[in-house]
Amino acid sequence: MAVYVHLPWCVAKCPYCDFNSHRAPRVLPERAYVDALLADWRFTATAEDRPITSVFIGGGTPSLFSAAAIGEILAALDAGPGLAADCEITLEANPGTTEYGRFVDLAAVGINRVSLGIQSFDTACLSRLGRIHGRAEALTAIDAVRSAGIDQLNCDLMFGLPGQDLAGGLADIDTLLAIDPGHISYYQLTLEPGTPFARHPPDRPDEDTIIDLYEAAAERLDAAGYTQYEVSAWGRNHVCRHNRHYWRFGDYLAIGAGAHAKCTGLDGRIARTARQRWPAGYMHSAGTPQAVVETRFLSTDDARFEALLNGLRLREGLSRTDYESRTGLLWADLQAHLAPAIEDGLVVCDEIGVRASPRGWYLLDSILSDLA
Incomplete structure (x- = not known):
């Protein structure tokens, strides 16, 4: 954590x-x-x-x-x-x-x-x-x-x-x-x-x-x-x-004006939350549910995309273990989703993990745009 x-x-x-x-x-x-x-x-x-x-x-x-x-x-x-x-x-x-x-x-x-x-x-x-x-x-x-x-x-x-x-x-x-x-x-x-x-x-x-x-x-x-x-x-x-x-899609708590957090519940649902951004409003509401002004639960598509958005920033990429444990999604489904990028030589997705290829590293914005 x-x-x-x-x-x-x-x-x-x-x-x-x-x-x-x-x-x-x-x-x-x-x-x-x-x-x-x-x-x-x-x-x-x-x-x-x-x-x-x-x-x-x-x-x-x-x-x-x-x-x-x-x-x-x-x-x-x-x-x-x-x-x-x-x-x-x-x-x-x-x-x-x-x-x-x-x-x-x-x-x-x-x-x-x-x-x-x-x-x-x-x-x-x-x-x-x-x-x-x-x-x-x-x-x-x-x-x-x-x-x-x-x-x-x-x-x-x-x-x-x-x-x-x-x-x-x-x-x-x-x-x-x-x-x-x-x-x-x-x-x-x-x-x-x-x-x-x-x-x-x-x-x-x-x-x-x-x-x-x-x-x-x-x-x-x-x-x-x-x-x-x-x-x-x-x-x-x-x-x-x-x-x-963050880049490995780990959970984190956050406190402070405008702070954003990501946490996985006991039911496996991933929630992103945001606090009041204005300091006066935050100080007035901190410690109560009113301080949290946004709660968004990630869909399957959201979780897959956000894991890739973060993980592909790393040269080492995102490991299979981290992906499966932190999204709750199947590796085989990710490989099918990435098939076009894999065939184009932009992404490597093997039993170890998923990562950008040397050529794909310089085209991350384009890769992620296509995957969104």
């Missing part, structure tokens, strides 16, 4: 972001929000007895909250059903919002993995993205995580940025590889519907430049010992257990 905790506030809302994040008030309602999370957890976890193998505290900008608040949340999770002895506990942090000595305090309350939203080391690019940090703050944040003794570090890096050329994009990769964080999430800037960037698109590199940049960056990552184990994830000294659990 995995757990996601959502802390929804940011200092400023980036123009490309479509996550459930909100500009922080002058005084953050930390106490009221933590109380809401604790009530939500008591309501959510009453029937759960599986140990928690990973926790991801995301946002928003969780590093706006004090280490004491984070520790209180983790203590509640540990009280029931309990954190596994080797539980991976990740906190997202943004370089522009962290008092760097706080990482020592975060490590003391149980944080053993940090995901830093670096995005770029080019201060001009960062400004065009609406980020509130620059190159110096990014480098300082990385040093602070390491100085705190947190040895599992992920750095997010984006490409295809406004004003970025091939040389600039590769300079970002070279800077990060020289730092060698151990895990890198490398993904292209996309213009998500409803965001300011979607309404007023910035000038970005052309498609050929983006392809050239990605291919050259991938070669450098590979040469530096980073293995691409998922579409946008590259690991050298670890993989992200929490995200891999």
Whole structure:
């Protein structure tokens, strides 16, 4: 079992972001929000007895909250059903919002993995993205995580940025590889519907430049010992257990404003739920059924497609054991469903599992569109 905790506030809302994040008030309602999370957890976890193998505290900008608040949340999770002895506990942090000595305090309350939203080391690019940090703050944040003794570090890096050329994009990769964080999430800037960037698109590199940049960056990552184990994830000294659990179609509980969960009931039905997205409404209703504003039970077709949507993101794909145990569906039926993609050489589906072929790996969007 995995757990996601959502802390929804940011200092400023980036123009490309479509996550459930909100500009922080002058005084953050930390106490009221933590109380809401604790009530939500008591309501959510009453029937759960599986140990928690990973926790991801995301946002928003969780590093706006004090280490004491984070520790209180983790203590509640540990009280029931309990954190596994080797539980991976990740906190997202943004370089522009962290008092760097706080990482020592975060490590003391149980944080053993940090995901830093670096995005770029080019201060001009960062400004065009609406980020509130620059190159110096990014480098300082990385040093602070390491100085705190947190040895599992992920750095997010984006490409295809406004004003970025091939040389600039590769300079970002070279800077990060020289730092060698151990895990890198490398993904292209996309213009998500409803965001300011979607309404007023910035000038970005052309498609050929983006392809050239990605291919050259991938070669450098590979040469530096980073293995691409998922579409946008590259690991050298670890993989992200929490995200891999998602991609393997595992169950997870979730608390916080707008948090989404996936759980399988004793009857085998898979439910996806969502909580109120507005922080005030969430804090008012947390701990009651009114906090859950959407419950959707997956049909057979939904379960099959969502398992593939997640599992094919992994280089290793989805094992037969995970597919059958987590969807309740027959392997033979999946093989029949995938027959056209198998015949086209895009997907491999054998007795071990299902995965994209080397050619299919670069055509995942097209494959999934055909399977929907």
